[in-house]
Structures are given as C-alpha cells and as structure tokens.
Amino acid sequence: MADPLEAAISDRIAALSLADEALAADAAGTIGTAEIVRRATSREAFEGIATVPIGALALYRRLRAASALAASPVAYAAATSTDQRRMVGEVEVRTASEEGVTWLILTLAAGAVPTMMELLAADGRTARLVLDEPVDGVIQMGLAAADPISAPAVALLQHPSTAIFLI
Amino acid sequence: MKLRYWSDVAQREFAALFEDRDYSRPFVDAVADAIIRGWPPNRDKPLWALALLVAALAATRPEGRPDPAASLDVLTLSPTEILHRLLTAEGPREGALAIHPGGTKVRLVAYEASLVAGRTRIAILKKLVEFLIAADGFAHAAEVMAILDTLADPATFDEPAFRGAVRALSRRLYDYRKAHIAEGHATSGFEYVKRKLGHIREPADDDLLDLWRAEDNQHFVTYRMALQTAFAFLSMRREMEERGHLAASASVDEPGVERILAAPVDGEDDAEDGPAGAVSALGFAPVLADASEETPFAGLKSSALKTYTQAEFDFCDLVVSAWPHGERYTLSLLRLLAFHPIQSGLSNSLRTGRSKVPLETRVTCVEAMTYRDIDARVATLAEKTAGWLAVGVSLATPDSQSERVAAIRAQGVAILSRTRSKSFDVPREALAARFAAMSEDLVALARLLGAVRGAIAKVERPPDPHPLDPTFADDRNVFAAEFARRYLAGERAHG
Structure with missing residues (x-):
C-alpha cells in the first residue's frame, strides 16, 4: 500500500517546484492571458505589427469588440481586388488605391468619434492606425505605401478577412 | 546534476x-x-x-x-x-x-x-x-x-x-x-524526504539542513524548497498520527465518528467553504492555511500609505514562508533569512548573465545578513510597527482616556509629524480611515515579530545554546561551500 503521505507531499513538491523553476526560468517571451487582455482593451498606439497567438485570437477578438466603439469581422463586399468597402457598426469604411498611396475614407454616423482603427488579420497579425480628425463627418487619410509605419496596416486593410475595430 | x-x-x-x-x-x-x-x-x-x-x-x-x-x-x-x-x-x-x-x-x-x-x-x-x-x-x-x-x-x-x-x-x-511534470520525480522526492526524516522523531535543524546539502539530494535545488518540504512532511505526519490515534480510540460502530474524523480542520471562514461532503479522503488540515487565505499583510501592501519598504516586505514574506515552524526551528529560519537571498541572487545572475557582484564572490556569502543583523532587523521592524500602531491610536482616539493612551498618542503624533512620505499628505479623516483598514495587519505583524524576537533570543540560551556570531560563521562556511559546488562547477562546465 502506498504511504498515505505520498500524494500530499508529492503535491507539495509539485507546487513548490513549479514556482521555484518558473521564477528561475522566466517567461522568455511567452505571452500570458493578462497581456492579451491588456492589449485587447488598450487604446495605446503602436507602430508596425504585433502578433496575437492563434489560440488566443478568439478571446482577443471578443475583448477588442467589447471595448471598441464598433467592430466588423469581415468585409461583405470587395469593390475591386484590392479596395474594400464595408460597414463597421454604422461607419462606412472604404479604401481607394492610387499609385503609391492608399486612401482610407470613413463616413461617420452620429455618435462617438473613433480616434483609432485596429486591424486584426486571421493569422493574428494586428496593427493600429491613429485616425485624423473628421471634417464634416468624414475622415480621409492618405497612407503612403513607402511609409514603414502605415504600410503594414495597408496590407491588412486590403484583405477582406481582416477584422476592423474602431476605438 | x-x-x-x-x-x-x-x-x-x-x-x-x-x-x-x-x-x-x-x-x-x-x-x-x-x-x-x-x-x-x-x-x-x-x-x-x-x-x-x-x-x-x-x-x-x-x-x-x-x-x-x-x-x-x-x-x-x-x-x-x-x-x-x-x-x-x-x-x-x-x-x-x-x-x-x-x-x-x-x-x-x-x-x-x-x-x-x-x-x-x-x-x-x-x-x-x-x-x-x-x-x-x-x-x-x-x-x-x-x-x-x-x-x-x-x-x-x-x-x-x-x-x-x-x-x-x-x-x-x-x-x-x-x-x-515528471511525476515519478515528485514521488521520488517524497521517498527521499521519508528516507531522511522518516525515522527521526524530532529532527534537529541540522537534519533539515542535511536534506538540502546531502550528496544524494537529487530533489531540492534551493534550501528554501527543501526546508518547506520538510516542514510540510513534519506537520502532515503529525496530523496523520493525531487522526490515527483518534480513529483507533473511537468505536468503529459509532456512525458519526468517521464523518467527524473526515471533517476538515479549517479556519472559521473556510468551515463552510466548498461543496458539502467534497472533503478529500485524507481530510488534511491545510498545513499552510495562509497560502490559501489572504496572504499576510495584504492590507499593508495594498494600502496607499507607504509604511514599509519593499525590502522590508520581502524580509517579512520570507519569515512568513517558514512560520509557524520557524518558532521551533529558529536556526533553520535564520539560515533561510540569511542565505536564501544569496541563493536567489545566484540563480538570478545565472539566468540574466548580469550581476553586481561576481559569481565567485557571491557564492562566498559576503553579502549575507549575519544572524546578529537579522536579529537587529527584526527589532527595528518591531519598533517601526509599534510606531505605526501608535499613529493609528493617535488618529483614532482624539481624547486621551488614560496616561498610557496619552503617551502612545504623543508617540504617534511625533512619528506622524516627522513622516515625510508624500502618501501621508491626505486629510486627517482619510489618514485615519487608511490606518483603521491596516490595523488588523499591523497587529498581526507586531505579534509575528514579537514571536520571532523571542525565538531568536532562545537560540542563544540553554539547553542547546547556539551563540549567534560563531554559529553564523560556521553556517556561512557550509552554505558557501555548497553554493560553490552547485553554481561554480556549473559555470565551469558551461565555460
């Protein structure tokens, strides 16, 4: 018969060693749930592309949608092969491509004015664009293809499966 | 290894x-x-x-x-x-x-x-x-x-x-x-502790130290973990024996007895916790009840008032991690307080590759607090805690009812007047409310520190006197040798 103390002491060793070994090894780039939550609810701008782990994507999308003014999972109509038109909540979002520049046009409805757009690709890549002030209910911004800050966002924007959040 | x-x-x-x-x-x-x-x-x-x-x-x-x-x-x-x-x-x-x-x-x-x-x-x-x-x-x-x-x-x-x-x-x-987890490893960890301590009725501090420093220790990297496992082993063994005695003396035919024996021995708050009847077969009392309840001094740490430094909290946390066993095993507690920070620093500097002090120097434990330092630190903390309690009194009782209270009030007022922390720049009512919220933790801390001081004082006295200074010098040699064996050898192997 196994010693009745065995299970209890093995458990104690397991718990103590988990804390000991983890603190000695550190997270080494592993992303925790708290970090996913922080990113998905933050309004901080960042440059370039951040990546959400695939497994955490659905959770990230839900959290982002819950804290956004409006969200749209996918485009319902592609105007051309690259240009998009879709409704994000009551905001119409269009892109128009010219050589070297992509125009982003948001036609706002009444209500809160978004200050940022977050783009979330199906593979977990995410980018944020700080929006200009609207003029007569319309935000129009030129995103230069050569601009290292906006270029990754443009690539995401042109893909119909990219989720768009207005925050 | x-x-x-x-x-x-x-x-x-x-x-x-x-x-x-x-x-x-x-x-x-x-x-x-x-x-x-x-x-x-x-x-x-x-x-x-x-x-x-x-x-x-x-x-x-x-x-x-x-x-x-x-x-x-x-x-x-x-x-x-x-x-x-x-x-x-x-x-x-x-x-x-x-x-x-x-x-x-x-x-x-x-x-x-x-x-x-x-x-x-x-x-x-x-x-x-x-x-x-x-x-x-x-x-x-x-x-x-x-x-x-x-x-x-x-x-x-x-x-x-x-x-x-x-x-x-x-x-x-x-x-x-x-x-x-390597489950077999955890089980053999238990077998190792049982082999070392199972036959000793009342292990001495050196038996607990040996658990970590023994040649055949394949289970515990840190002294802290060896000590905590030993403490868990000793209290669970005692717990089991007490239950065994109860079970043996009670009539097996008594229908209520088994249920009573299986009932959790738990804190008041916990008594009704959990689903009814979901008590595990062994029904262990929580050996470290603190770990599952509020961590100690949570109120002091989360208060907006800066009453203690982070280093002071860390020190108290380490005391708590070995309490109440540290009362009986005070030398083991002193070893933990003096040398665990060194081991923790060693593993940090190995992990990050950065170190204020070279590894070769750090293993010698020159940075370790001596047992005399620790005793002084506990005394300082106790004094500081008594001071904060006095401040609490001075804020809560505007009118002095007795000479004794008046003296405490005066002390509190004096401490408050020379406290420079910005966190104290709030209206008197807010300050009083914050002190009231901390009072339970302050009293608990004062009790703990008092008990630790008493325990350290006993270390130097008969029947088994260990004068603090020579004992620390001996222990430092032991830990330095052990750290050198574990951390320098590894470095050479990698270098």
Missing part, C-alpha cells in the same frame, strides 16, 4: 502569469498551490470558487441584463474592482446564487458551495483562470471560455452546469499536470 520537475512550457507559462506587475513570492506560491493542490483539503475548491465568482460577476453587472461580454469581467476587471462590484452591487441575497457583502470580504453561495473572498483570494482566482486560458499555448482557451460563458449566463447557470464546469476545469488542471 540537473534538477527539474516541470517542462519548459510549464515553467514559461507559469512565469508568464506574473509578468503584468510585481508579485510577492508568497502570492506566487499561493497561485501554484491553487493550481496544483487546490485549497487543502479540497483540490477542486479554487475551481468552485472561480465558478461562483464568474456567476456572481454576471449577476452584478451594472447594466443589469445578460450580456455576451459578462464572462470577460473576471479577466478585464482588477481584483479591487471585482471586490468593489461584489461589495456594492445589489446582487441577489437568496436563490440559486446569493451574494452577501460583509466589510472587506464577500460571501458567495450557490448549490451547497460557498466562498468567502477578499481581495487576495480574488487575485488568486484571476491568476487561476488566466492560467487555464493560456495553458498549452492557449490550446484550450475556447473550451475554457465556453465554460465561463455558461456560468455567466443566467439562462444556462444551473446546478448541472455549475458542477459540470468545475469537473471540466478540474480535468484541464489534471491533464496539464500529467503532461508537464
């Missing part, structure tokens, strides 16, 4: 839980305990508690209507915000789920399960759910979120859903452990 129990994945994922801010070591231990052992004697108790918490948060949403985002509250709200919502919201007082606010803690009840939770317990439950979601690279995040959704929706929250949720989450923790 590479000692390890957990996989790389588990080490990183557990470490990632604590990246969002600084957490004390007792808190990290409490989270590991909740994941691995539950809240003894009930392994699933934290999961019952988590299920209750998610349901209660959904029932107290300010919008007052079901919302698909309800299950996210446990993730997005801070422990303070969660507690505030439960303490102030007009939640149900009866029915399937009942919420009873009370002071700084809330009591949640559903389907024979109940939970008393303060801020720290809520913080532990938050880490538990974060762990469940992120485990195995978020592979089970969808499954866990679906369970939370069921709990957070009044339309689906019923007894089978509640029990099913706990069972499914329990299964997740079980599978994780199975996949990531």
Whole structure:
C-alpha cells in the first residue's frame, strides 16, 4: 500500500517546484492571458505589427469588440481586388488605391468619434492606425505605401478577412 | 546534476502569469498551490470558487441584463474592482446564487458551495483562470471560455452546469499536470524526504539542513524548497498520527465518528467553504492555511500609505514562508533569512548573465545578513510597527482616556509629524480611515515579530545554546561551500 503521505507531499513538491523553476526560468517571451487582455482593451498606439497567438485570437477578438466603439469581422463586399468597402457598426469604411498611396475614407454616423482603427488579420497579425480628425463627418487619410509605419496596416486593410475595430 | 520537475512550457507559462506587475513570492506560491493542490483539503475548491465568482460577476453587472461580454469581467476587471462590484452591487441575497457583502470580504453561495473572498483570494482566482486560458499555448482557451460563458449566463447557470464546469476545469488542471511534470520525480522526492526524516522523531535543524546539502539530494535545488518540504512532511505526519490515534480510540460502530474524523480542520471562514461532503479522503488540515487565505499583510501592501519598504516586505514574506515552524526551528529560519537571498541572487545572475557582484564572490556569502543583523532587523521592524500602531491610536482616539493612551498618542503624533512620505499628505479623516483598514495587519505583524524576537533570543540560551556570531560563521562556511559546488562547477562546465 502506498504511504498515505505520498500524494500530499508529492503535491507539495509539485507546487513548490513549479514556482521555484518558473521564477528561475522566466517567461522568455511567452505571452500570458493578462497581456492579451491588456492589449485587447488598450487604446495605446503602436507602430508596425504585433502578433496575437492563434489560440488566443478568439478571446482577443471578443475583448477588442467589447471595448471598441464598433467592430466588423469581415468585409461583405470587395469593390475591386484590392479596395474594400464595408460597414463597421454604422461607419462606412472604404479604401481607394492610387499609385503609391492608399486612401482610407470613413463616413461617420452620429455618435462617438473613433480616434483609432485596429486591424486584426486571421493569422493574428494586428496593427493600429491613429485616425485624423473628421471634417464634416468624414475622415480621409492618405497612407503612403513607402511609409514603414502605415504600410503594414495597408496590407491588412486590403484583405477582406481582416477584422476592423474602431476605438 | 540537473534538477527539474516541470517542462519548459510549464515553467514559461507559469512565469508568464506574473509578468503584468510585481508579485510577492508568497502570492506566487499561493497561485501554484491553487493550481496544483487546490485549497487543502479540497483540490477542486479554487475551481468552485472561480465558478461562483464568474456567476456572481454576471449577476452584478451594472447594466443589469445578460450580456455576451459578462464572462470577460473576471479577466478585464482588477481584483479591487471585482471586490468593489461584489461589495456594492445589489446582487441577489437568496436563490440559486446569493451574494452577501460583509466589510472587506464577500460571501458567495450557490448549490451547497460557498466562498468567502477578499481581495487576495480574488487575485488568486484571476491568476487561476488566466492560467487555464493560456495553458498549452492557449490550446484550450475556447473550451475554457465556453465554460465561463455558461456560468455567466443566467439562462444556462444551473446546478448541472455549475458542477459540470468545475469537473471540466478540474480535468484541464489534471491533464496539464500529467503532461508537464515528471511525476515519478515528485514521488521520488517524497521517498527521499521519508528516507531522511522518516525515522527521526524530532529532527534537529541540522537534519533539515542535511536534506538540502546531502550528496544524494537529487530533489531540492534551493534550501528554501527543501526546508518547506520538510516542514510540510513534519506537520502532515503529525496530523496523520493525531487522526490515527483518534480513529483507533473511537468505536468503529459509532456512525458519526468517521464523518467527524473526515471533517476538515479549517479556519472559521473556510468551515463552510466548498461543496458539502467534497472533503478529500485524507481530510488534511491545510498545513499552510495562509497560502490559501489572504496572504499576510495584504492590507499593508495594498494600502496607499507607504509604511514599509519593499525590502522590508520581502524580509517579512520570507519569515512568513517558514512560520509557524520557524518558532521551533529558529536556526533553520535564520539560515533561510540569511542565505536564501544569496541563493536567489545566484540563480538570478545565472539566468540574466548580469550581476553586481561576481559569481565567485557571491557564492562566498559576503553579502549575507549575519544572524546578529537579522536579529537587529527584526527589532527595528518591531519598533517601526509599534510606531505605526501608535499613529493609528493617535488618529483614532482624539481624547486621551488614560496616561498610557496619552503617551502612545504623543508617540504617534511625533512619528506622524516627522513622516515625510508624500502618501501621508491626505486629510486627517482619510489618514485615519487608511490606518483603521491596516490595523488588523499591523497587529498581526507586531505579534509575528514579537514571536520571532523571542525565538531568536532562545537560540542563544540553554539547553542547546547556539551563540549567534560563531554559529553564523560556521553556517556561512557550509552554505558557501555548497553554493560553490552547485553554481561554480556549473559555470565551469558551461565555460
């Protein structure tokens, strides 16, 4: 018969060693749930592309949608092969491509004015664009293809499966 | 000799839980305990508690209507915000789920399960759910979120859903452990402790030290872990023997006896925790009840008032990690307080490759606090604590009823007048309220420090006197030799 103390002491060793070994090894780039939550609810701008782990994507999308003014999972109509038109909540979002520049046009409805757009690709890549002030209910911004800050966002924007959040 | 129990994945994922801010070591231990052992004697108790918490948060949403985002509250709200919502919201007082606010803690009840939770317990439950979601690279995040959704929706929250949720989450923790720990290693760790201590009735401090420094120690990297395992072994053994005596003397035919023997010996708050009858077969009393309840001094640490430095909290946390056993094993406690910070520094500098002090110097323990230093530090902390208590008195009792109170008041007023911390620049009423909120923790700390001082004083006295200075010098040689063997040899092998 196994010693009745065995299970209890093995458990104690397991718990103590988990804390000991983890603190000695550190997270080494592993992303925790708290970090996913922080990113998905933050309004901080960042440059370039951040990546959400695939497994955490659905959770990230839900959290982002819950804290956004409006969200749209996918485009319902592609105007051309690259240009998009879709409704994000009551905001119409269009892109128009010219050589070297992509125009982003948001036609706002009444209500809160978004200050940022977050783009979330199906593979977990995410980018944020700080929006200009609207003029007569319309935000129009030129995103230069050569601009290292906006270029990754443009690539995401042109893909119909990219989720768009207005925050 | 590479000692390890957990996989790389588990080490990183557990470490990632604590990246969002600084957490004390007792808190990290409490989270590991909740994941691995539950809240003894009930392994699933934290999961019952988590299920209750998610349901209660959904029932107290300010919008007052079901919302698909309800299950996210446990993730997005801070422990303070969660507690505030439960303490102030007009939640149900009866029915399937009942919420009873009370002071700084809330009591949640559903389907024979109940939970008393303060801020720290809520913080532990938050880490538990974060762990469940992120485990195995978020592979089970969808499954866990679906369970939370069921709990957070009044339309689906019923007894089978509640029990099913706990069972499914329990299964997740079980599978994780199975996949990531070298189980045989943990078992042989037990065999090792039993071999070393099993035959000794009352082990001495040196027996506990030997557990770590012995040639055949393949199980404990840190002295701290060896000591804590030894303490767990000794108290569980005593617990079992006491139960054994009771069982032997009671009549087997007495129907109530077995139930009484199996009942948890638990804190008041805990007495009704957990589902009825879900006591584990052994019914161990929580050997480290502190780990599952509020971590000590939570009120002092979370207060806006800066009463103690981080270094002072760290010191007290280390004392608490070996208390109350440290009262009987005071020399072991002194060794922990003096040399654990050195070992912790060694493993940090090996991990980061950075060190203020060269490794070769650090292993010699020149940085270690002497036992005399530790004694002085405890005295200083005790004095400081008495001072804060006096400040509390001076704020709470404007009129002195007696000479003694007047003297304490005067002391408090004097301390307050020379306190320069900006955190004290608040109106008198606010200051008084903050001191009142800390008073229980201050009294607990004062008691602890008093007991530690008494215990250290006994070390130097008969029947087994260990004068502090020569004992420290001897111990430093022992630890220095052991650190050199473990950390310098490894360096050379890598270099």
